[in-house]
Amino acid sequence: MIKAYEDLDRGSLIGIKKPDTHPYLCYKYIDRLIPVINPNPDRYFSRQSYPPYYEISHYACIIPLKDIHNLNAQLMNDNTYGYPVPDTVDIDTLEDFEYAEYLMRRSE
DSSP states (O other): OHHHHHHHOSSEEEEEEOOSSOGGGOEEESSSEEESSOOOTTTOOSGGGSOOOOEEEEEEEEOOGGGGGGOOTTSOOTTEEEEEOOOOOOOOSHHHHHHHHHHHHHHO
8 A cells, every 4th residue: 555655646545445235226215215326227237237336444544644634524535546455344343343353263
């Protein structure tokens, strides 16, 4: 990631990863299901044909000090570039931590 940032020579770099679920499969539920993104149903009939999407991963970020005051709540601005990172586990609860431990033990 450091090398990619040095090659960038401007802006900030934030981790991106492939999401578990494609946005075309996400819905809001109020009193009925409403698609978050409304793709053309005649073009995208299978998820294999969906265009690629990425999820922000704050697993790794490089932000120049001069850009700190120009960031939004996602630590991004118009001068932010993505860098693919490995799959990660968000740890917000004890169960998340136990799941991460399980994955580490399994990979050993």
